[in-house]
Amino acid sequence: MKISIVRRKTIAIEEFEGTEWPIADVEHYGRDDVEFKAKHYFLKAEQDGTIWGILQMKIRAGVCTVSDVLVSHEKRGQGIGKKLMHEAEKIATKQGAHKIFLITGRDWKAADFYKSLGYKVTGERQNDLAHADFIEFAKFLG
Ligand SMILES: CC(C)(COP(=O)(O)OP(=O)(O)OC[C@H]1O[C@@H](n2cnc3c(N)ncnc32)[C@H](O)[C@@H]1OP(=O)(O)O)[C@@H](O)C(=O)NCCC(=O)NCCS
Numbered sequence: 244m245k246i247s248i249v250r251r252k253t254i255a256i257e258e259f260e261g262t263e264w265p266i267a268d269v270e271h272y273g274r275d276d277v278e279f280k281a282k283h284y285f286l287k288a289e290q291d292g293t294i295w296g297i298l299q300m301k302i303r304a305g306v307c308t309v310s311d312v313l314v315s316h317e318k319r320g321q322g323i324g325k326k327l328m329h330e331a332e333k334i335a336t337k338q339g340a341h342k343i344f345l346i347t348g349r350d351w352k353a354a355d356f357y358k359s360l361g362y363k364v365t366g367e368r369q370n371d372l373a374h375a376d377f378i379e380f381a382k383f384l385g
Contacts, residue, residue, distance in 0.1 A: 277304050279304050281302065282302045283299070284299070284302075284331075285299055286299075286300070286330055286331065288326060295314065296315065296323040296324060297311065297312075297327075298311065298312045298327040298328070299311040302334075302340050306340060306341075306342050306343075306344055307331070307335035307338075307342065307343045308344050309328070309331055309343060309344070310345065310346075312353070314327075324356060328360055331343070340384060341383065341384055342383050342384060343381065343382045344379070345362070345381075346368065346378065346379050346380070347377065348375050348376070348377055348378075349367065349376040349377060354378060357380045360382075364380060365379050366378070367379065
């Protein structure tokens with residue numbers, strides 16, 4: 244047997260996945276019809292053509308992962324981040340997600356922002372991106 248790097252998924256690899264994932268899914272989830280295709284959303288908060296904030300989210304198998312929440316440094320503390328998060332939660336709920344998941348820097352101000360929105364710490368990631376320590380947050384919906 245040899246192991247090699249492939250540049251992209253070939254038809255043979257897709258066929259292999261098509262056969263093997265349903266078998267593994269039954270082992271893991273007790274069913275083979277879980278939808279793992281992600282839906283991506285990109286939110287922006289703007290007024291008069293000026294962007295004040297953005298947020299990215301993806302929903303996959305009932306889990307909504309929020310990332311890249313960013314509010315203009317001139318507009319922070321005015322409720323824009325909270326509005327973006329509430330919109331994300333609304334979309335996630337409408338799409339049937341049962342959980343919102345996100346990570347942020349352990350020592351970043353954003354950690355208090357997420358706590359104020361009801362997110363609970365569920366884990367930590369030491370020495371992660373660029374060697375910073377991160378914490379994981381979750382909120383269960385419904
Ligand atoms: C974190 C961030 C998105 C918050 O957005 P924001 O618009 O400033 O936050 P809001 O004004 O909507 O605040 C909502 C709540 O969070 C709290 N909060 C916001 N920033 C906070 C801070 N620095 N420290 C403590 N609490 C904070 C507010 O007190 C507010 O609570 P309240 O509703 O009870 O008054 C924004 O500061 C930002 O873009 N930071 C830089 C990028 C970043 O760190 N993004 C997160 C990456 S994971």
